[in-house]
Amino acid sequence: MKKLLLGVAVSTALFGGAAHAAIDVDSNGIPVINAATTYEIFLSGSSAAGPFIDSLLTSSKVPAANRICDASQLIYKYSDTATVGKDQKAYLCVLNTANPALTGLAGNKANLLVYKRDNGGSAQGVSPVVADAAIDFLKVDDAANCTKVGDGVAGTSFTKINCNYTSGNVALSNPRKPDFGISDVDPIQFQGDNTPSGFAPITAADLTKLTVKAAASQVFGISVSTKLRNAMQEAQFGKANACVGKETAACMPSLTSAQIASIFTGKLNSWTQLKLGFVGGKQLDLFSNASVANKAASDRLHICRRTSGSGTQAQLGIKFMGYPCNSVSKQGVIDTGALPESIAKAQVHAMSSSGAMSECLSELNSGSNTVGTSFNNIYNSGIGGRWAIGIQGTEQNAGLTSDWRFIKVDGVEPTLDKVVRGQYKDWVELTYQYNNAHAFDTSEKAIIDEFIKESGNPVVMGATNQAAVHQWGQSGFLATPQSFAAPTSGIIGLDKPVNPFSHGTTEAGALGSTNNCRMPTIYNPGATGGILYN
Helix, strand or coil, X not given: CCCCHHHHHHHHHHCCCCCCCCCCECCXXXXXXXXXXXXXXXXXXXXXXXXXXXXXXXXXXXXXXXXEXXXXXXXXXXXXXXXXXXXXXXXXXXXXXXXXXXXXXXXXXXXXXXXXXXXXXXXXXXXXHHHCCCEEEECCCCHHHEXXXXXXXXXXXXXXXXXXXXXXXXXXXXXXXXXXXXXXXXXXXXXXXXXXXXXXXXXXXXXXXXXXXXXXXXXXXXXXXXXXXXXXXXXXXXXXXXXXXXXXXXXXXXXXXXXXXXXXCCCCCEHHHCEEEEECCEEEXXXXXXXXXXXXXXXXXXXXXXXXXXXXXXXXXXXXXXXXXXXXXXXXXXXXXXXXXXXXXXXXXXXXXXXXXXXXXXXXXXXXXXXXXXXXXXXXXXXXXXXXXXXXXXXXCCCCCCCEEECEECCECCCHHHHHCCCCCCEEEEEEEEECCCCCCHHHHHHHHHHXXXXXXXXXXXXXXXXXXXXXXXXXXXXXXXXXXXXXXXCCCCCCCECCXXXXXXXXXXXXXXXXXXXXXXXXXXXXXXXXXX
């Protein structure tokens, strides 16, 4: 949300209403982008919501009046060639005039082009917005640098286009000031280790420059390489147990919050130091207990973390280490680079996006460079797989296409139901923000406002969360109770999911604003409200 609402808004956007003339394309099937007929908006920040955004853009289940894009027409998705959209992407569609908020705009343009920068994570949706400073986006208006790689189906899938991209090269990049940003956590959290390179830590004074809107609750989860997950199942259920290799909630292994904090602060350097199983009444280390099929080629502990400025990394610090919420908290371990495994220290790999995080976990699992080019180090040379642990938004990998899996935290699986019951802890409220002094085109500002609004719509979330249906349960995003009333029954409605809890309060002014360092509480139970605990 990586988040998500962005996805929600986009997806909402992408489906809608009365058809315009189709987007013009050249002889190679590449759209001809005409500034006179196309609104352009630039969004930077959270990478965690990528799959959710995509499904939002193509899901026909979003009501027509809530869509941003016309689903009866083709939707084009551009991706940077180097990372296949893990760092940079853009979406081109026909604007949905069935949405009342998108009719009669002053620009009277038919099409919409949304640029989305994932590279650098959530802080790129905060720091450059505060500074109102230009950052690189994907360049899509030069057909000579782009290639169509797949045909789409209206209302179902994108027509895919890959474009060459090099940051800092104006021939292959598009330096622009973000119109608005999205972050997995609220802006004030981007200080200390959460400060992105090239920007100053966010201060209270910076917040006065922004309009910040809580968009949704995003559920995160601890992710582990597949063989590590299987070894944990062997330790916790027994090597011969039918759960080993299974994906159900009952078969999900678990780590405690204290174990997770110990790993991510660098207190452990070897998987032999993690005690999970008992054999004959004796506690054994995880590595020694693992079967040959699931054991890594080395016991060295590997951590796939996100780079400084990532909202995914920031929420991990908040939820498991209290960082940067209090003065005695400890930040997560930093990137160790190409450190020899003979050194008794955890290997830490800092990744720039949720896509690169997935690549890190998958390639360490296999011990080879099987996914892409973002994660290149000595472990790609075929010397054997390693066990690795990371953090991801739960809208990721529902189709099990990557070689990593989610686990339970403190014995609780990361589902929307467990969040609503007050049992699962690893969720935060993502926010949108824009600079009050930013020079907006009037019509494009109206589109942005509708984008933000529909991102928080629980009906839209219910439709787009279908991309986050795992074998262990439904996860993804929930609407915030600051904007929508949660069910008083205490039971989640998956068609319109609303979180009864919030990191904001009902108090007026800044005191009540969203701050993910605050312990979440029920926001407004009403006369008959409640929480279902059992």
